[in-house]
Amino acid sequence: MEENKLQCSSVIDGNFEEVPRETVIQFKPPLYRQRYQFVKNLVEQHEPKKVADLGCGDTSLLRLLKVNPCIELLVGVDINEDKLRWRRDTLAPFMGDFLKPRDLNLTITLYHGSVVERDSRLLGFDLITCIELIEHLDSGDLARFPEVVFGYLSPSMIVISTPNSEFNPLFPSVTLRDSDHKFEWTRMEFQTWALSVANRYDYSVEFTGVGEPPAGAENVGYCTQIGIFQKNGGKAMESCVSEQHDQHVYKATMGLTMLPRWVLNFHPQAILPNPPKMLKLQVFTTSYPSLQQEKFFKLVLVNEVSQQVESLRVSHLPRQKKQDEEWGDKPKDSKAPGPCFGPVFTEVEKAKIENSPKPFCVGDKFFVPLQRLLAYPKLNRLCANEEMMRSVIADSIPLSSDGSAVVADLRDYFDEQF
């Protein structure tokens, strides 16, 4: 954080608040990013599977969180449909997500509605975030908020951030930081409210914040105050969640979710046998490709096996070995990675590969035992055992008659060309 002398109005926390004064406090990174990063760190620490961001605005925080591998369901709720619509398409998977699918499924859904209305689709979450939301609620909605979020939705963890009004005198002309704010609380006010809510709904709460005050003004506390609420006794029992009656009040964010054009045009038929051209959905929702989905798992496994077999085959070519020796290189061991681009193995991994059945040639055919392939860490991570590997690749990659090895031609067309 640093103080700058500026002659014009400036931005305090990313909400373009006017500060018509010479001295302006600028946060680096900007305060809104510090808030998002705070949530991201919390997600990395606690690894929640289901996360909802209430008052998600233009979905910036969701965009940051979606790369987190632990999250399987990400939901955004806002009362402002235009904000939800604005950048929602950038939440959809892009080419890289198809080329390198996630380990776990991820669905992202946006709901249009008020956070103070009960909606059963938000039950059973691990984390609910309310970043710079509560100060936008009028007194009636603020009174309903704890009963809905803590009492009804009752997630394992809730994060609430709100301006700390004690910081405001550092921006002397600022009374409220945003014209839509219904209030801004001192630390005492926020903590009194938070402790009373936590006690009522059996949560514990810790207080922290982001946006350090400048030197000499430490007593005002963080610019943004944050409460982290954790449910006593941990996660809600699944049975409790399923006993709740369905109650859907959030409206659809009308529109169409499309798969990117390149998927429709270029994806192999084997992967998307009947590529959907357009999906009409009641709410905006998008699903990411993952290794939990059979077609993507198969794509990745077949690709990895093919690459490994090819690398081993090239290492076996007598001409290649001879050339390497002539050029003074050590003869290539079939297990060894390429000098520049291959993976780097630990000693344990090297030993595992070395001790596995070796590739061999019969005539002009090159055989790589599946057990050998399974010794490579990448393939081992994908496949539990030989049987599984065989069943997934059998209709895509030639196998030996007993199914225990991949078979390839020792020489291919390109070997003769170059």
Ligand SMILES: C[S@@+](CC[C@H](N)C(=O)[O-])C[C@H]1O[C@@H](n2cnc3c(N)ncnc32)[C@H](O)[C@@H]1O
């Ligand atoms: C200051 S913005 C914060 C946006 C986002 N959380 C962020 O940190 O960038 C407050 C958001 O709360 C939304 N909001 C206000 N009242 C709401 C309500 N009752 N239900 C849902 N969203 C609400 C507003 O539309 C707005 O997008």
Ligand SMILES: [Mg+2]
């Ligand atoms: Mg605000």
